[in-house]
Amino acid sequence: MSDARNEARKRAIEQLRRGNAWRLYEIVLWIAAVVAIFVLPSKMLLLTEIAITALFALSLDLVLGYAGIVSLGHAAFFGLGAYAAGLFAKYAIAEPVTGLFAAAAVSGLAGFGASFLVLRGSDLTRLMTTLGIALMLAELANQMAWVTGGADGLSGVTIGPILGLFEFDLWGRTGYVYSLAALFVLTFVARHLVNSSFGLSLRAIKANPMRAAMVAIPARNRIIVIYTIAAAYAGIAGALLTHTTSFVSPDVLAFHRSADVLLVLVIGGVGYLYGGIIGAVIFTVLRDWLSVSTPQYWMFWIGLILIAIVLVGRERIARWHTFLPASLQAGIKRLATWRPGVKLKESR
Amino acid sequence: MTALLRIDRLVSGYGEARVLGGVSFELDEGRSLSLLGRNGAGKTTLVDTIVGVTTHHSGTISFAGVDLTRTRPERRAAAGIGWVPQERNIFRSLTVEENLTAIARPGPWSVERVYSMFPRLKERRFNRGNQLSGGEQQMLALGRALMLNPRLLLLDEPLEGLAPIIVDELLAALRKIIDGEGMSAIIIEQKARKILPLTDRTVVLERGLVSYAGESAPLLADSEIFDRYLALGDHKAATA
Amino acid sequence: EDTFKVGLILPMTGPFASTGRQVEAGAKAYIAAHGDTVAGKKIELVVRDDAGTADQTRRIAQELIVNDKVNTLAGFGLTPLALSVAPVITQAKVPAVVMAAATSSITQASEYFIRTSGTLPQYSVPVARWAHENNIKKVVTLVTDYGPGIDAETWFTKEFKAKGGEVVEAVRIPLQNPDFAPFLQRVRDAKPDAVFVFLPSGVGSLFMKQFVDRGLAEAGIKLIGTGDITDDDILNGMGKPALGTITAHFYAAAHDSPENAEFVKAFKAANNNMRPNFMAMGGYDGMHAIYAALEATKGDADGAALIKAMKGLAWTSPRGPISIDPQTRDIIQNIYMREVKDVNGELQNVEFATYKDVKDPVKAGQ
Amino acid sequence: MLTILFDGIAYGMLLFILACGLTITLGLMNFINLAHGAFAMAGGYITVVLMNSYGVSFYWCLPIAFLAVALAGLVLERLLYRHLYSKPHLDQVLFSVGLVFMSIAGAYYFMGGQQQMIQLPQELSGRWDFYGVGIGRYRLFIIVVCILLTITLQFLLTKTRFGSQLRAAVDDGRVARGLGINVSAVFALTFAVGSGLAGLGGAMGTEILGLDPNFPLKFMIYFLIVVTVGGTSSITGPFLAALLLGVADVAGKYYVPQIGAFVIYGVMVAVLLLRPHGLFSREGGR
Amino acid sequence: MTVALETRNLVKRFGGFTATNDVSLTVESGARHALIGPNGAGKTTLINLLTGVLKPTSGQVIVDGEDITSLSSHRRVRRGIARTFQINQLFSGFTPLESVLLAINERDGFGRSAWRPLAAHLDATDEAVDLLERFGLSGVMGEKTGRIAYGKQRLLEIALAFASRPRVLLLDEPAAGVAEEERSEVLAIVRSLPAEVTVVLIEHDMDLVFSFADRISVLVAGVVMVEGTVGEIAADPRVKAVYLGEDAT
Numbered sequence A: 001m002s003d004a005r006n007e008a009r010k011r012a013i014e015q016l017r018r019g020n021a022w023r024l025y026e027i028v029l030w031i032a033a034v035v036a037i038f039v040l041p042s043k044m045l046l047l048t049e050i051a052i053t054a055l056f057a058l059s060l061d062l063v064l065g066y067a068g069i070v071s072l073g074h075a076a077f078f079g080l081g082a083y084a085a086g087l088f089a090k091y092a093i094a095e096p097v098t099g100l101f102a103a104a105a106v107s108g109l110a111g112f113g114a115s116f117l118v119l120r121g122s123d124l125t126r127l128m129t130t131l132g133i134a135l136m137l138a139e140l141a142n143q144m145a146w147v148t149g150g151a152d153g154l155s156g157v158t159i160g161p162i163l164g165l166f167e168f169d170l171w172g173r174t175g176y177v178y179s180l181a182a183l184f185v186l187t188f189v190a191r192h193l194v195n196s197s198f199g200l201s202l203r204a205i206k207a208n209p210m211r212a213a214m215v216a217i218p219a220r221n222r223i224i225v226i227y228t229i230a231a232a233y234a235g236i237a238g239a240l241l242t243h244t245t246s247f248v249s250p251d252v253l254a255f256h257r258s259a260d261v262l263l264v265l266v267i268g269g270v271g272y273l274y275g276g277i278i279g280a281v282i283f284t285v286l287r288d289w290l291s292v293s294t295p296q297y298w299m300f301w302i303g304l305i306l307i308a309i310v311l312v313g314r315e316r317i318a319r320w321h322t323f324l325p326a327s328l329q330a331g332i333k334r335l336a337t338w339r340p341g342v343k344l345k346e347s348r
Numbered sequence B: 001m002t003a004l005l006r007i008d009r010l011v012s013g014y015g016e017a018r019v020l021g022g023v024s025f026e027l028d029e030g031r032s033l034s035l036l037g038r039n040g041a042g043k044t045t046l047v048d049t050i051v052g053v054t055t056h057h058s059g060t061i062s063f064a065g066v067d068l069t070r071t072r073p074e075r076r077a078a079a080g081i082g083w084v085p086q087e088r089n090i091f092r093s094l095t096v097e098e099n100l101t102a103i104a105r106p107g108p109w110s111v112e113r114v115y116s117m118f119p120r121l122k123e124r125r126f127n128r129g130n131q132l133s134g135g136e137q138q139m140l141a142l143g144r145a146l147m148l149n150p151r152l153l154l155l156d157e158p159l160e161g162l163a164p165i166i167v168d169e170l171l172a173a174l175r176k177i178i179d180g181e182g183m184s185a186i187i188i189e190q191k192a193r194k195i196l197p198l199t200d201r202t203v204v205l206e207r208g209l210v211s212y213a214g215e216s217a218p219l220l221a222d223s224e225i226f227d228r229y230l231a232l233g234d235h236k237a238a239t240a
Numbered sequence C: 001e002d003t004f005k006v007g008l009i010l011p012m013t014g015p016f017a018s019t020g021r022q023v024e025a026g027a028k029a030y031i032a033a034h035g036d037t038v039a040g041k042k043i044e045l046v047v048r049d050d051a052g053t054a055d056q057t058r059r060i061a062q063e064l065i066v067n068d069k070v071n072t073l074a075g076f077g078l079t080p081l082a083l084s085v086a087p088v089i090t091q092a093k094v095p096a097v098v099m100a101a102a103t104s105s106i107t108q109a110s111e112y113f114i115r116t117s118g119t120l121p122q123y124s125v126p127v128a129r130w131a132h133e134n135n136i137k138k139v140v141t142l143v144t145d146y147g148p149g150i151d152a153e154t155w156f157t158k159e160f161k162a163k164g165g166e167v168v169e170a171v172r173i174p175l176q177n178p179d180f181a182p183f184l185q186r187v188r189d190a191k192p193d194a195v196f197v198f199l200p201s202g203v204g205s206l207f208m209k210q211f212v213d214r215g216l217a218e219a220g221i222k223l224i225g226t227g228d229i230t231d232d233d234i235l236n237g238m239g240k241p242a243l244g245t246i247t248a249h250f251y252a253a254a255h256d257s258p259e260n261a262e263f264v265k266a267f268k269a270a271n272n273n274m275r276p277n278f279m280a281m282g283g284y285d286g287m288h289a290i291y292a293a294l295e296a297t298k299g300d301a302d303g304a305a306l307i308k309a310m311k312g313l314a315w316t317s318p319r320g321p322i323s324i325d326p327q328t329r330d331i332i333q334n335i336y337m338r339e340v341k342d343v344n345g346e347l348q349n350v351e352f353a354t355y356k357d358v359k360d361p362v363k364a365g366q
Numbered sequence D: 001m002l003t004i005l006f007d008g009i010a011y012g013m014l015l016f017i018l019a020c021g022l023t024i025t026l027g028l029m030n031f032i033n034l035a036h037g038a039f040a041m042a043g044g045y046i047t048v049v050l051m052n053s054y055g056v057s058f059y060w061c062l063p064i065a066f067l068a069v070a071l072a073g074l075v076l077e078r079l080l081y082r083h084l085y086s087k088p089h090l091d092q093v094l095f096s097v098g099l100v101f102m103s104i105a106g107a108y109y110f111m112g113g114q115q116q117m118i119q120l121p122q123e124l125s126g127r128w129d130f131y132g133v134g135i136g137r138y139r140l141f142i143i144v145v146c147i148l149l150t151i152t153l154q155f156l157l158t159k160t161r162f163g164s165q166l167r168a169a170v171d172d173g174r175v176a177r178g179l180g181i182n183v184s185a186v187f188a189l190t191f192a193v194g195s196g197l198a199g200l201g202g203a204m205g206t207e208i209l210g211l212d213p214n215f216p217l218k219f220m221i222y223f224l225i226v227v228t229v230g231g232t233s234s235i236t237g238p239f240l241a242a243l244l245l246g247v248a249d250v251a252g253k254y255y256v257p258q259i260g261a262f263v264i265y266g267v268m269v270a271v272l273l274l275r276p277h278g279l280f281s282r283e284g285g286r
Numbered sequence E: 001m002t003v004a005l006e007t008r009n010l011v012k013r014f015g016g017f018t019a020t021n022d023v024s025l026t027v028e029s030g031a032r033h034a035l036i037g038p039n040g041a042g043k044t045t046l047i048n049l050l051t052g053v054l055k056p057t058s059g060q061v062i063v064d065g066e067d068i069t070s071l072s073s074h075r076r077v078r079r080g081i082a083r084t085f086q087i088n089q090l091f092s093g094f095t096p097l098e099s100v101l102l103a104i105n106e107r108d109g110f111g112r113s114a115w116r117p118l119a120a121h122l123d124a125t126d127e128a129v130d131l132l133e134r135f136g137l138s139g140v141m142g143e144k145t146g147r148i149a150y151g152k153q154r155l156l157e158i159a160l161a162f163a164s165r166p167r168v169l170l171l172d173e174p175a176a177g178v179a180e181e182e183r184s185e186v187l188a189i190v191r192s193l194p195a196e197v198t199v200v201l202i203e204h205d206m207d208l209v210f211s212f213a214d215r216i217s218v219l220v221a222g223v224v225m226v227e228g229t230v231g232e233i234a235a236d237p238r239v240k241a242v243y244l245g246e247d248a249t
C-alpha cells in the first residue's frame, strides 16, 4: 500500500516538475539570441524590433494566454510606456534603465485602473472595451500636443548612455543587447509567475470561472494583479522602443499596434510564454523580408501565410518533425525532452 | 428478416485514441437492448459512434439494411436514429419549445404529445435551455429525441437526475413506446436492475470489448451470472 | 564604388499608400527622363515600405545607412516619419530629401534635411490673401485634427485676420471620421461667406460631395482650401460637385509649361494613365536635387558636401521655377491659385493667379 | 436640431447596414469574421465598376452586389471558412485578418489605391427641405432600406425554424448534427447571407464613406462597435445600437466638436461597462 | 447542538417565476442532511444561493451565526463552504492532480505565491495524491480532465470539494453518472468525514438518501413541504404522491 503511495507521489512530483523545467528549445533560443550579437551585426535593428515586439507579446500572453482576457487595446500600455519614457528622458533623467522603471510604473498604474474595466463581460466586450480605451488614449495623445507633440510626435528626446556607460550606437548593437537583456529578465520573472500557484489559479479562472470561485480563488483580485503586471511589461516594451529610437509618435498607441501584437502572439501560440517570442521572430522577419522584396504587395503574402498557418494548424506545424523519417524523429524527440541534469542517453 | 441495427467489428474512439476495440452485435426492429458496463467501458463511445459523432476507425454499422458507416450524422438522424446524449446537451439559447421544434420530423410524436408526457416542460416552455433544472433538461433531451420520430432510440443514462416518481413514469412510458409503437431502443444505465426488465437483450462492455451479449432475462434471474458480468467483485479485481 | 544609392522610404501600404505610390512614380519618372548615371555614378533607387509607422521609418533608415550604405535618404510621407529619422541622419551625416511631408518644422530637426515638397503654411497663407482680395469677409475653417490640419488652420487664420477678415468658427474633424454631416451642418449654420478646408487628399472627394449634397453651395458658401482637397490623382472622379472649388497649391497637373506637358505625358505613360499630383512632383524634384548636387560635387558622395551643394540650388521644374533656400534648406516656390474646371471632358485644377517665390512663412517670420 | 437628429439616424442606419451582416456571422454564428469589411469592399467595387464602366443603374447594382458577394461568401465558406468554425476564436481572428490583408493587397493590385467614386441617380441626390428640416434624399433611402432589412431578418431568425436550427448549430454543433440538423448547409447559407449583406452595405456605403483598398481595416472598428453595443443575440439589438451611436456621434460632433472624436468610443465603453453583454441582449445570453 | 447553516426567508425570482419561495431552513452542525424534491423544485437553486452563485431576491443566508448573504463565492469557500455541481464544472484542460493541488493551495493561502514552483509545495502534493487515491483517480492523475470517462469526472468533482476541507459540504447529485457499485463507496467516503462537518446532499437515488441521511427536507415548487427523519419522510403520503411514487422502498 505505502509502496503504491510512494510510487504515486513520485509520479505526481515528476509530473509537476516537468511543468516548469527548462526545455531545450528555450535554451537554444536564448543562446541563439546571444550568438546573434556577434554573427548578425547587420541585423541588430531588426533583432531589436523583434525583442521589443516579443516583450510586448509576452505581456499580452500574460493576460490572454493565462487569464483569458482578450485585448485589442494593449497598445494603450505600450504607448503610455513609450511616452512616459520619452518625457522622462526629456525632462527628468536621460539614463534609460531608470526610464524603464518610470515607464513600468506609469503603465502599471494605468493597467491597474483599466483592469477594473475588463473584469466583466464576454470576449467581445473585453475586446471592444480595451480597443475603446486605446483609441481614446491615441486621440488624447493627438490632442494634447503641448505634452506629446501631437501628431508630429515627441522629438528632441535624447537618451543617455545605459547606466552611464554604454552609448546607443548607429548599428544598434547596444540597443539590441539592452532590449534582449530586458526581455530575458522579464521572461525569467514571467516563467516563475506562471509556473506557480498563482499562475495555475489564473489558468483556472480562464478555464472555468465558476469552479474557480468554488475553490476559493478570488478572481477579481488575481485578474487585477496580472493585468497590472502585464501593463507594466507592455510599458517597458514601449519604453525600450523610445530608448532605441529616441522618438515617440502617436502611432505607439495606434490600433494597428494592438492588432499586430495579437497576431504575433496568436501566430506563436498563446499560453506558454514563448509564443510571443516565436511569433515575433516569425512575423517580423517575414514582414521585413516580404516588404523588402515587394514593398507594395507584401500584405498579400503575409495574409496568405496567416491563412495557411490557421488552415494547416499550429499544432501540426509544431509537430513538423513527425513528418521526418523515424530515425530523425527519435533523435529530435530525445533532444526535445532533454533537461539539464539529465544525460541525453538516459532520457526516454 | 434482417436486423434493424447491425454492428460489426466496430473500432472507434476520439482522434487517434481508440476506445472501442472491435464491437459486434445486432438488434432487431421493435426490440430493446441494455448497454451496460463500468465507468469508462466505452458505452457512450459506442452510442456516439452509432450517431456518428466520434472518430470511426474500422468496422461497419448498418441500419435497416443500409450501410451507415460513412454516412454523415445528420443523415443518420434522418434515417431514423434518435439520440439522448449523456450530458443532455440542451441547446442553451433556444427555448424549450424551440429545442423541440428545431429538429422535429413528421410522425406520431408532436410537441403536444411530448408535453403531455412531461407536463413540467409545458410549464417551462418559454424558458431557455440554460434556464432549466437538471431534471428538466433530461426530460427535454428525451422529448427532443422523440420529436425526431426515430425507429431506434439511443438513450445514454436517461434516468439520471430524475425524481423517482418521474423515473417510474418514464420507464412505463418507454415500455409503451417500445412495446406499443414498435420503436427500438438502446438504453445505457448505471443501475442495471432498473432497465433489465424493460429490455429484451443486453450487451455488457468492458474496456471497449463486448463481455456479454445475450438475453436480458438470465442476468436478472440468475444472480451469479449477474455478478459475473456486472458486480463489484469484478470491479475490485480490475483496479487492484 | 560606382553606384550612388538613394534609399526611398515611403508608406507603400496602409492609409497613406497613395502618397507612397505617387512619390515613387515621380522619382522614377525623373530617372527615366534623365538617365541613371550622374557624374560617372550609377544611381540606384532602393524603395522600402514603412507602412506609415515612425519606428519602422527610423529602423529602415538606419538599416539603409548601415547595411545598404545608401548615400542619400529620401521620401517621408508624413511629418512624424520624417522627424523620426532626424537623429539618425544627423549622427550618420547622410542627407535626407523630404518629398512629401509638409510640416514646417521638419527641416529644423536636422541640418541634413532638405525639402522639395512644400509646407502647409506656404500654401495656406496665399488662400487667405486671395480670400481677402476677393471680398470674402467671414470664413469658417474646417481642417482635419492632426499636425498638418492645425498648421493650415493656424496660418490661414493668422493671415486672414491680419488682413481684417473674420474667422467665425474653427472646426476640426477627427482623423477617423466616416461622416461629415455634423461638421458641414455646423458650417452651414454659421453662415460664412466661405469655408476654408484642409483634408488629407482621399477624404477631400467625399467631403466635396456632401458639401454639395447638403446645399452649402446653394446657401452661398464658397469652398476654398489647400490643393489637397482637389488632389489631381482623384479629381477627375469627383464629378460635378468639385467644379468651381478654389484652391492654392504648388503644383497642378494642368500647369501650363512645356516642361510639365512633357512630364505629365511621360508619367501617365509609365503609370497606367495615373495623373501625377503634387506628391509625384515632390518625388520628381527631389531626385533633381540629388542629381544636381551630385553633379556639383563631381561625384563626391559625402553627405556634408551633398547638403552643401543642395543649398541654394535653383531650377525650373515642371511646377515652375523653384529653389532651395540656403539658410533653411526649405523650398521656395510659386504658389498658384486654381479653380476646378472641366477641360475637354476632364476635371482639372486650372491656375488663374500666381504668388511668386513664396517662402515658408514660419521660417520667414523667425 | 431636427436636421441633426435626422442626420444622426441616417448615419446610424449606414453603420447598421454595414454591420448587419456581421451581426449574423459574428452574433449568430459566433464566428469572429474580421474580414467582414473585405466583403463590404467587394460589394463597393462591384458597384463602382458596374456603374462607372458599364453604366449599370445604381438600383440594379444593389441586388447584384448582394448576390455576387453572397456567392463569393458561399464559395469561400465551402473552401475555407467551414474548417474554422470549431477552431478557437483567436484562430478565426488570425484567419480573417489574413483574408483582410490579402483583400487589401488585391484591391490595390486590381483597382489602384485611389478613392473610388460613384454618381448617384438624380432622384437620390440633393435634399428636401421639410419645414426647416433638411432631409437628404439618399439618407432617407438608406433609412428605408435599413428598416425593411431589419424587419425581414428579425422575422427570419426568430420566427422560423431555420433560425432555431442556426442557433442550435452554434450552441452545440456536434449534438445538432447528431440530431439531424444539417449544420454545414445551415452555416453555408447563413454565411452567404451575411456576406451578401456586407456586399450590399458596401454598395450603399460607397457614396458616403468612400471606397479605397483600406476600407476593410478602416471601418472594421465601427462594425464591431455596433455589434458589441447591440449585443449579439438579435438583429434588433444592433439596429437600435446603431441608431443610438449614430445620433450620439453626430450630435456630439455637432454640439461639442472638441471632444467629437471621443463620443463614439466613450458611448461604447460606457455601455459595455453598464451592460457587458450589450445594450439589448437578453440577460444570460451569449 | 449548534446551527451550522441557516436560511431566513430566502426568495429567488427569475423574472416572474419564483424558484425559491420563502425558504427558512436550519441545518445543525455535523448533520447529514438530505434535500429531495421533484425536478425543478429549486434544490440546485438553493445551493446556488448558499454558495453565492446566485444572489437572492430577498432573505438571508447565515453560516455559523454570521450573515454571509452579501459575500462573494470565493469568500464563502474560505469560510468553509464547498459544493459539487450537478452538471460537471471542471477544468477540462488541467490534470486531476493540478485541479486538486490548486484547490489545496488556495485553501492554505498559497494562491498568491507567485515565485515558488508548483512542485515545491510538497505537503500539498502529498495531500493531493492521497485524495486522488481515495477517489480512485490516481490512475488518471496525469491525464487531461476532459478526456477521462464521465464517471471519473464525477468523482473528481467531489474530490475538488473535499480538497478545500469544508465545514459545510453541499453535494448536488454527486452520484449521478457514477457506477452503481462505486456510489456507496463515494457516500462512504463522505460519511467518514469528521463528525463536525455538515453535509447537505441532494440526490434522486433514494437508496443512497435513506442510507445516508439523518434528516431530510422535501422541497416542492420552491417551498419546504416537510422536514423530518428518514422514517417520517419515507412514510409521508404527500412525499409519496409528489416525489417518491408508489413502489418506493
Ligand SMILES: Nc1ncnc2c1ncn2[C@@H]1O[C@H](COP(=O)(O)OP(=O)(O)OP(=O)(O)O)[C@@H](O)[C@H]1O
Pocket (backbone or CB within 6 Å): B014, B017, B019, B037, B038, B039, B040, B041, B042, B043, B044, B045, B046, B086, E146, E147, E148, E149, E150, E151, E152, E177
Ligand atoms: N473526448 C475524449 N477524448 C479522448 N478520450 C476520451 C474522450 N471521451 C472519452 N474518452 C475515453 O474513452 C473511454 C470510454 O469513455 P466513455 O465515455 O465511452 O465511457 P462510458 O462507458 O460511457 O463511461 P461512463 O459510465 O462514465 O459514462 C474512457 O477511457 C475515456 O477516457
Ligand SMILES: Nc1ncnc2c1ncn2[C@@H]1O[C@H](COP(=O)(O)OP(=O)(O)OP(=O)(O)O)[C@@H](O)[C@H]1O
Pocket (backbone or CB within 6 Å): B124, B127, B130, B131, B132, B133, B134, B135, B136, B161, E014, E017, E019, E037, E038, E039, E040, E041, E042, E043, E044, E045, E046, E086
Ligand atoms: N436562470 C433561470 N431563469 C429562469 N428560470 C430558471 C433559471 N434557472 C433555473 N430556473 C428554473 O428554476 C426552477 C428550479 O431549478 P433548480 O435547478 O433549482 O431545480 P432542481 O430542484 O435542482 O431540479 P433537478 O432535480 O431537476 O435538478 C426550474 O424550474 C428552472 O426551470
Ligand SMILES: [Mg+2]
Pocket (backbone or CB within 6 Å): B043, B044, B045, B086, B156, E150
Ligand atoms: Mg457514458
Ligand SMILES: [Mg+2]
Pocket (backbone or CB within 6 Å): B133, B134, B135, E043, E044, E045, E086, E172
Ligand atoms: Mg438540480
